[in-house]
Amino acid sequence: MMEKSSTEQARRFDDIKANYYEICENIEKAAAESGRSANDITFLAATKTVEPEFINYAVSLGLKYIGENKVQEMLTKYDEYDLDNSQLHFIGHLQTNKVRQIVGKVSMIQSVDSLKLAQEISKQSLKNNVATDILLEVNVGREENKSGVLEENLEEILEKISVLEGLRIRGLMSVPPICDSKQEIFKFFDKMYKLFIDISSKKSDNIYMDYLSMGMSDDYMEAILSGANMIRVGSGLFGARIYR
Numbered sequence: 001m002m003e004k005s006s007t008e009q010a011r012r013f014d015d016i017k018a019n020y021y022e023i024c025e026n027i028e029k030a031a032a033e034s035g036r037s038a039n040d041i042t043f044l045a046a047t048k049t050v051e052p053e054f055i056n057y058a059v060s061l062g063l064k065y066i067g068e069n070k071v072q073e074m075l076t077k078y079d080e081y082d083l084d085n086s087q088l089h090f091i092g093h094l095q096t097n098k099v100r101q102i103v104g105k106v107s108m109i110q111s112v113d114s115l116k117l118a119q120e121i122s123k124q125s126l127k128n129n130v131a132t133d134i135l136l137e138v139n140v141g142r143e144e145n146k147s148g149v150l151e152e153n154l155e156e157i158l159e160k161i162s163v164l165e166g167l168r169i170r171g172l173m174s175v176p177p178i179c180d181s182k183q184e185i186f187k188f189f190d191k192m193y194k195l196f197i198d199i200s201s202k203k204s205d206n207i208y209m210d211y212l213s214m215g216m217s218d219d220y221m222e223a224i225l226s227g228a229n230m231i232r233v234g235s236g237l238f239g240a241r242i243y244r
């Protein structure tokens with residue numbers, strides 16, 4: 001890797017700082033508009049491809065949640081995260097055979113999309129004597145190439161997962177399709193909110209609908225307006241991703 005000049009690095013820190021405060025302001029605005037306060041919204045930074053020094057800088061500004069997408073990348077960066085001041089979530093597609101590598105290291109797995117995966121999280125959590133919080137990922141746009149549970153299967157899978165030990169269902173997560181218009185994205189966010197409320201209202205044992213995680217850099221304000229209480233922002237905070 002090329003040495004970065006210190007001015008380039010300083011500029012990146014400045015950008016992250018400006019972005020961080022702007023996002024916080026926007027969260028406050030959108031929260032207020034939906035009758036809530038910024039404290040009701042969890043701001044998680046999606047940190048894929050971002051070096052720990054920049055992640056930790058955002059944490060020093062007040063960021064409290066970070067989310068990684070890839071097991072290998074997360075493990076490589078793991079020792080460098082400032083986890084005294086932040087919580088680590090896993091937000092990417094997770095293969096069952098990699099669960100044991102992250103259980104005990106992450107406080108939440110947001111991308112649970114099958115019973116089999118939940119069973120493995122349960123097994124590994126019990127083995128490690130921890131309880132892992134999970135969100136069920138919903139494929140709200142019914143996209144072939146995307147993971148996530150289809151809405152018609154959600155209740156059945158939630159019920160089966162809810163009896164597993166070593167994990168706690170804490171809510172729903174979604175990555176809606178890329179949309180051309182705000183109107184279109186609202187349709188998906190509103191559908192997610194409805195599912196979230198429907199499940200909450202059933203008050204089933206061991207199913208806690210505390211979090212509705214949706215909204216990314218381009219649409220987190222719309223997500224909040226639709227009822228999201230956790231957003232996942234990457235490039236809007238750290239700048240465009242550079243894949244190496």
Ligand SMILES: *Cc1c(COP(=O)(O)O)cnc(C)c1O
Pocket residue numbers: 046048069091092175216217218232233234235236
């Ligand atoms: C990358 C990623 C994000 C953030 O995307 P941006 O558009 O960069 O804000 C959010 N959620 C998941 C699951 C991601 O993989």
